[in-house]
Amino acid sequence: MSERIGLLAGNGRLPFLFSQAAKAQGLEVHVVALDGEADASLLAHVASMQWVKVGQADGIVKAFKNKGVSKAVMAGGVGRIRSLTQARPDVGMLKIAAGMRTFRDDELLRGIARYFETKGVQIVAPTDYVKSVLAQKGHLAGPALTGPQQRDVEIGREVAAALGAVDVGQTVVVKDGVVLAVEAIEGTDACIRRAGQFGGPGGVVVKRCKPTQDVRFDLPAAGPVTLEVMREAGAKVLAVEAGKTVLLDAELLFSDALKLGFSVVGY
Amino acid sequence: MSERIGLLAGNGRLPFLFSQAAKAQGLEVHVVALDGEADASLLAHVASMQWVKVGQADGIVKAFKNKGVSKAVMAGGVGRIRSLTQARPDVGMLKIAAGMRTFRDDELLRGIARYFETKGVQIVAPTDYVKSVLAQKGHLAGPALTGPQQRDVEIGREVAAALGAVDVGQTVVVKDGVVLAVEAIEGTDACIRRAGQFGGPGGVVVKRCKPTQDVRFDLPAAGPVTLEVMREAGAKVLAVEAGKTVLLDAELLFSDALKLGFSVVGY
Known part of the structure; x- marks a missing residue:
């Protein structure tokens, strides 16, 4: 058996x-x-x-x-x-x-x-069992980040770390140095949509694992559906924590990002 | 002159x-x-x-x-x-x-x-010039908080402190130990409404000044309009940071709270 x-x-x-x-x-x-x-x-x-x-x-x-x-x-x-x-x-x-x-x-x-x-x-x-689905570090798909986008990723990481330290959410959307939306109970997709609604197109979506995260459950995850929500909301960059974010259907995610002109990075 | x-x-x-x-x-x-x-x-x-x-x-x-x-x-x-x-x-x-x-x-x-x-x-x-409008410490209006509501205020304060430390927003809505909504660019009212939409009635609204706040501008503020949004969203408690939150039309705010059965506290 x-x-x-x-x-x-x-x-x-x-x-x-x-x-x-x-x-x-x-x-x-x-x-x-x-x-x-x-x-x-x-x-x-x-x-x-x-x-x-x-x-x-x-x-x-x-x-x-x-x-x-x-x-x-x-x-x-x-x-x-x-x-x-x-x-x-x-x-x-x-x-x-x-x-x-x-x-x-x-x-x-x-x-x-x-x-x-x-x-x-x-x-x-x-x-x-499925280590291969964890995001790698570095540039993963789509155009290289601009300077302002890199800065937005840094801000998003900082805010997501603070948010995670109090066990609230894993997603932050930043644009031109402004934090547009912070996730609590509504979930990643609603957070991304709200950022688009209030801040217009061009957002940088940052996902980060909580510092105290028990990796047995509730790891941040992103996939083609995330990208589709980003497209609707006008977000352009998906930045995920390397080694701690599950990329669902990563190959499809990367090819979609390329088609849409979106960037995916692991940090 | x-x-x-x-x-x-x-x-x-x-x-x-x-x-x-x-x-x-x-x-x-x-x-x-x-x-x-x-x-x-x-x-x-x-x-x-x-x-x-x-x-x-x-x-x-x-x-x-x-x-x-x-x-x-x-x-x-x-x-x-x-x-x-x-x-x-x-x-x-x-x-x-x-x-x-x-x-x-x-x-x-x-x-x-x-x-x-x-x-x-x-x-x-x-x-x-208008010191009298700053919220006092303690129970300000409406019913005394229940134990769970007091616990939610504590959680909200902790989360709002983390949020404020990275200069994001001033409002957090908590219910039964769950952080329902965290404010970024959408503003207090939209944050309270979202909490009601996703978490149902009974929310505790916590406003807190950023730890690094320059008190010359952008102090947290709440007034009768905040209470009206809370009523629409089903939130029941307004907890504000004493000495650092502007209460607009405080007398009206307190009498409205009493009428609606909502609690207002300064912490």
Whole structure:
């Protein structure tokens, strides 16, 4: 019997990328899919798939144990907005929540991982299996940055570091030295769109991992969809933290950037 | 001849409050009004009023000197969005801009004040004249805060301090330990509205002065209009930094808060 790995799957491309990579490494992937988040077509790529509602911590543990899984990754997004308003917490989730001072993302995810571990399911980093998707350092695609764009990247990094230190968000949009938008609960895409709406075209989008980030979950991610949102909002540069940002479908991302005349850099 | 004081007037109530207070102190107020920002009805309360376009630094200096003004305050908001897209910088403004690394609010305002001073117009704090409008410490209006609301105020203060340290914005909205929205260029009202849209009712609005804030300009301000936006967005608590936040029409603000069942606190 091949080694089993669990996947707690949220939305987006990362659950697919992880599943493919784990399978290629000879692992049997058992998915617990978050209702309203995960993509049903993931089933075609994995050994099994069970659905649970967001907030059902004990349900997730039980589903993994049913499949003999004792090691799992968390991959894909969980709409923070939906999880606030629609989650139906079970006893396990309430126990996790009771131990928290705040429900900021990172603290909440650490709490969930700790709880899973007490129940016999160890949480490991998806990037242990799919290292190739982490952004490299340097110029990655599209035109070289102008001097003002480089300066905007520096400002964005500085602001994102401050924001991350208080566990708020990972995205900042800067233009001509002005910070146009800072991400909190609305997510990256809404943050990029707002920057375009208030600051006009030409924005520099900077994504940065929190300094205290637990790399087992919620790494910054960007892909072709990010680029499409940037196109709509008029942003021109995507700058991501090297080694700590997941590039989804990187080849497509780079070729799209080239076509659109957008720059992608890892710093 | 009574002592003259200049007022570079942006939008909102503060130019009115300043003018009234200065007049009551026997000063002759000469206004340079920013086109598209200042309220024309201010003229009824002051000795003179001249209009200039945003970005006309030399125009402002000239207008003050025409009236024999060598000491002035800057009061009222300048729509940062408009100033980005519609400003018509003159030579003076370009000189100011050329000396900046970034155009973040505080740095830009300091640069403008320095330039005015080299031209013989000293910039002083409006609150030197209208101290009574600064928020007091403690419970100011409405119901006492619940424990969770107090915790949200603490989180908001911490996040706003981090945000202010990198000179981004002054407003943070928190609910049940989750940071819903963080202000950048969109301004306080849009930030409060977004928090309601994404996080639902019950938000705690925290305003905090930047740690490096030059109190001569751009102090956080809140008033009845802020409360009206909070009502629309479902926010329930307004927490402002005592001694560093201007409360516009404080009595009306407090009575409105009482009527609406909202809390106002200074911390």
